[in-house]
Amino acid sequence: MVKITINGRNINAPEGVTVLHAARENNINIPTLCENEAVAPYGACRLCLVEIKTAKGRQRLVTSCLYQVEEGLTVQTNTERIQKIRKMLIELLLARCPDSDVIQQMAKEHGVTGGRLTPQTGNNKCILCANCARTCEEVVGVSAISLSKRGVERELTTPFGEDNSDDCIGCGSCSYSCPTGAITMEDKNGTRKITWPHNEMKFKMKKCSVCGQFWAPVKQVEYVAKTSGTPVTDYDICPNCRE
Amino acid sequence: MADKKQKEVVKQVLQKHQHDKALLVDVLQDIQAEIGYLPKEVLVETSKGLGVPVSRVYSVATFFKAFSLTPRGRNLINVCMGTACHVRGSVKVLEQIEKELKIKAGETTPDLKYTLETVNCVGSCALGPMVIVGEDYHGEMTPEKVVSVLANYK
Amino acid sequence: MAKLKSFGDLETLKKSITGKRDPKKSVIAICNGTGCQAYGCKSVTAAFQDEVKKQNLADKVDVMPIGCPGFCERGTLVMVRPQGIFYQRVRPKDVPEVVAAIGKNSVVDRLLFTDRQTGAKVTHESDVPFYKKQRRLIIGNNGLIDSTSIDDYLAIGGYNALAKALKMKPEQIIDEVKKSGLRGRGGAGFPTGSKWETTRNAHDEVKYIIANADEGDPGAFMDRALVEGNPHSVLEGMIIGAYAIGSHQGYMYIRNEYPLAVKNMRTAIQMAEEYGLLGKNILGTGFDFTLKIQRGGGAFICGESTALMASLEGKVGEPRAKYVHTSEQGLWGKPTNLNNVETWANVPIIINNGAAWYSQIGTKGSKGTKIFSLVGNITNTGLVEVPMGTTLKEIVFDIGGGIPKGRKFKAVQTGGPSGGVIPESMLDMPVDYDELTKAGSMMGSGGMIVMDDKTCMVDMARYYTEFLEGESCGKCLPCREGLRHMKAILTGITEGRGKKEDIALLEEICATIGDAALCQLGASAPNPVISTIRHFRAEYEAHINEHKCPAGVCKIGAAAVK
Incomplete structure (x- = not known):
């Protein structure tokens, strides 16, 4: 354990955890959009910046989702400088995704009204945090979607920007991991539809042979059977009926 | 599906680089040098050959400026937009070419004769504005001169 | 040619090369x-x-x-x-x-x-006159050799430093480089010896070294000139560095837009391998080192060390936070020492002449010489190598020959797109790392773009912002979105649509990018805008308030220069 202080509070944090993690464990709120504990830290949204002073006296701004706690660290999460940065970041987000409820709510909380920057259209609520792509790669192991192009042209897409791409198994993890609701998933009449900011896919669902519910995309079931080396017939019954 | 010739190119390039995933950028460069651009089928083939997800290959192929996913013209025109060329008027030269060829930077003429691109400094700053066609360097370009230079490339 | 198996073999070979040459x-x-x-x-x-x-x-x-x-x-x-x-x-x-x-x-x-x-x-x-005030320690040899001939390089004393270094202890070499005061020539100016030491001391068997030849600053071509014109000097520096650090594998990341540099470096590596100066058991000392070339894909961001390493691993060139230094965890998570081409080329000179000799050149905090590429509205465009501490005035006027076409000097941009402009009032400034930083610019890789009185500073700020917007990797929000809006605002101003509040808004976005961007490319991206506002605010105001471009560049009812 290492001793640190956050906003004047003395805290014991396990070695190796990030400042953000330590703050969360102690109910200290640091805003973030791209952080997701299921995947490796990325540091793209910059909202979780905090001011630190090391035991040696070095002061600077760091990304709390990446910076690890260390003995004698002093952290300030909400100084005037931090507030100024966050406000501008939120203003930039609001111009990028004016139609996102999550961003609008965040702007409200931080007193950002917007209007100074020209709002964009066509980003469809996507802030390019890559939570979806990182989850698909690191958790699911499929890498069906990725960030393509670079800079201001960057987009979250399937390979070649095609609808109904080969690789996606339809698990929907991307939609669960999306912080702004840019990826949606809808199961209806035996079909699952996943909508990304620029592409969409439809999947046939598997019907449980006991209860008759559509419980998972056929493609996902096949993928799980293949990777776990079990026969596809093992998955004829849904998890609920199996219990 | 990639045609036979393209498949063979991918196979040879991958062999040359010993199927080393780390050399993806180099691999794509060599393939593009042979085929002229990076067709979808070739990227899929490369992904299989290296054991790298297609999404990663696609990300890399679209991230770097050196790669083109669409066919390119027989003559690649690069207009240097480096700072030295900029202060010497490269924007006007580029605009003239765009007008002349009726395409924008990054595009190819429908007859596949020219592809127009921009480059950020080739280091021939004494001769700016520079226009490079294929491997030929043309210095001290003006909107007037560049038209006659282009006429030499069929 | 049989491989050289000892220091004696190298001496014999050198004698036979020079012996065959007719001095008359x-x-x-x-x-x-x-x-x-x-x-x-x-x-x-x-x-x-x-x-x-x-x-x-x-x-x-x-x-x-x-x-x-x-x-x-x-x-x-x-x-x-x-x-x-x-x-x-x-x-x-x-x-x-x-x-x-x-x-x-x-x-x-x-x-x-x-x-x-x-x-x-x-x-x-x-x-x-162009050469008279220069001190061409690094680039001078370009003119003496055919870069495709290793014998030419050997004939002018090439690989002497390597032979000398291989007789030293690695720690001694690092000590010598530390004492020389050499700082990184690629941008940030980090002390080279300390970087080597950290990598050497990192706990891992496998270590890498990298030469960054992804020279992306528009208007800078000194690294290209070295890789093309004297590739063995870079190689020799790298082999010495590898030995000092304890690395057996190196990479050279060369910008793809430099085909001749790639070709000449390939030839150089092949020749050095044939002579046994690279590869297994170098000069019979038991030291192994191999070097691979990788071509860049055309991305300015790959000049940033972590982005370069990501690209070397076959990924997109996205930087990562450097809370753990690359000298401890770099390429493939292994300790990695990355230096720029010019830095590597300084190493043989330091080893040959000693740190005491080397550290006499330059200023207190910046030792040695620096190559600048002097371009733009300047009479003598070219590469200029001067001792650190030479004034801007000497470089621009005595060496560069001043401004052509009878026009007046207005400003010089140093440090490439991440640097800033320096106005006429600061021309007496001695050029070194610390002075440039104090002036709100930076050394960068050594680009110097001279601008005359017909250059519009708002247009220049827009040009650099557009360049950086196109080169931002897009990973972090403030760099990607901030530059997008900055470009839009600057374009508005140059087209006569500027608003009174624009300057303050630009400053606010600049401050956020500077504080919050993930990497140095982002953090330094606002510099051209900040520095032009600082030194040429009146030009911004003329565009916004009077809808006039004083330099007559922007397409809004341009007024001619007085």
Whole structure:
């Protein structure tokens, strides 16, 4: 354990955890959009910046989702400088995704009204945090979607920007991991539809042979059977009926 | 599906680089040098050959400026937009070419004769504005001169 | 050629190379750098080869294609040695006369350089004003060798430093580099010796070294000139560094837009391998080191060390936070030492001459020389190598020959797109890392873009912002979105749609990007805008309030320069 202080509070944090993690464990709120504990830290949204002073006296701004706690660290999460940065970041987000409820709510909380920057259209609520792509790669192991192009042209897409791409198994993890609701998933009449900011896919669902519910995309079931080396017939019954 | 010739190119390039995933950028460069651009089928083939997800290959192929996913013209025109060329008027030269060829930077003429691109400094700053066609360097370009230079490339 | 298996073998080889050379023979050295290729130096070189045969002078005269000696403005450059005659703007039709003159021991007057100040013709290379105030420790050798010949490099003392270093303890070498005061020539100016030491001390068996030759600053081409013109000097520095650090595998990341640099470096590596100066058991010492070239894909961001390493791993060039230094966890998570090409090329000089000698050159905090590429509205475009601490005025006016076409100096941008502009009032500033940073700019890789009074500073700020917007990797929010809006605002101002609040809004976005961007490319991206607002605010105001571009560049009812 290492001793640190956050906003004047003395805290014991396990070695190796990030400042953000330590703050969360102690109910200290640091805003973030791209952080997701299921995947490796990325540091793209910059909202979780905090001011630190090391035991040696070095002061600077760091990304709390990446910076690890260390003995004698002093952290300030909400100084005037931090507030100024966050406000501008939120203003930039609001111009990028004016139609996102999550961003609008965040702007409200931080007193950002917007209007100074020209709002964009066509980003469809996507802030390019890559939570979806990182989850698909690191958790699911499929890498069906990725960030393509670079800079201001960057987009979250399937390979070649095609609808109904080969690789996606339809698990929907991307939609669960999306912080702004840019990826949606809808199961209806035996079909699952996943909508990304620029592409969409439809999947046939598997019907449980006991209860008759559509419980998972056929493609996902096949993928799980293949990777776990079990026969596809093992998955004829849904998890609920199996219990 | 990639045609036979393209498949063979991918196979040879991958062999040359010993199927080393780390050399993806180099691999794509060599393939593009042979085929002229990076067709979808070739990227899929490369992904299989290296054991790298297609999404990663696609990300890399679209991230770097050196790669083109669409066919390119027989003559690649690069207009240097480096700072030295900029202060010497490269924007006007580029605009003239765009007008002349009726395409924008990054595009190819429908007859596949020219592809127009921009480059950020080739280091021939004494001769700016520079226009490079294929491997030929043309210095001290003006909107007037560049038209006659282009006429030499069929 | 059998591999060299000992220091003695190297000595013997050197003697046999120099022994075969006839000191009485003249050499016609022709610049074959990319800059001169635009002037047609290849046909000039071919013409010399033909003409020497034609005039039956083959036993008296050698023809040697050389690397870029720096004076690009006057290409194609031709030097006749040992006489030291300097010809400029040589075209194929001039060749017979030049060759005949060598036969007659005379000089072709009309091809000599004319000193603008005095109107006198200058015969000798060393008297050309452009070269006079320079101290060309690093780039000077470009003019003495055919870069595709390892024997040429050996003949001028090449690989002596390697032999010397391999007899030293690694710690001694690091100590020498530390004492020399050498700082990274690629941008940030981090002390090279300390970086080596951290990598050496990192706990891992496997360590990598990298040479960054992804020279992306528009208007900077000193690294290209070194890789093209003297690749072995870079290699020698790297092999010494690898030995000091304890690395057995290195990478050279070369910008793809530099085909000749890639070609010449490939040749150099192959030759060094054939001689046993690279590869297994170098010079019989038991030290192994191999070097691979990787071509960049055309992304400015890959000049940033973590983005470069990501690209070397076959991924997109996205940087990561450097809370753990790359010298501890870099390429493939292994300790990695990355230096820029020019930094590596300094190493043999330090080892050969010693830290005490080297540290006499330069200023208190910045030792040695620095190569600058002097471009833009300047009379003598080219590469300039001067001791650290030389003033901007000396570089721009004494060496660069001032501003052409009778116009006035307005500003100089240093540090590339991430640097800032320096106005006329600061011309007496000695150029070193710390002074440039104090002035709100930076050393960067050494680009110097000179702007005359017909340059619009708002347009320049827009140009750099547009460049950076196109080169931002897009990973972090403030860089990607901030630059997008900055460009839009600046474009608005240059097109006459500027609003009163725009300057304050730009400053606010700049501050956020500077504080919050993930990497140095982002954090320094606002510099051109900040520095032009600081020094040329009136120009912004003229665009916004009066809808006028004082320099007459922007397409809004331009007013002519007074």
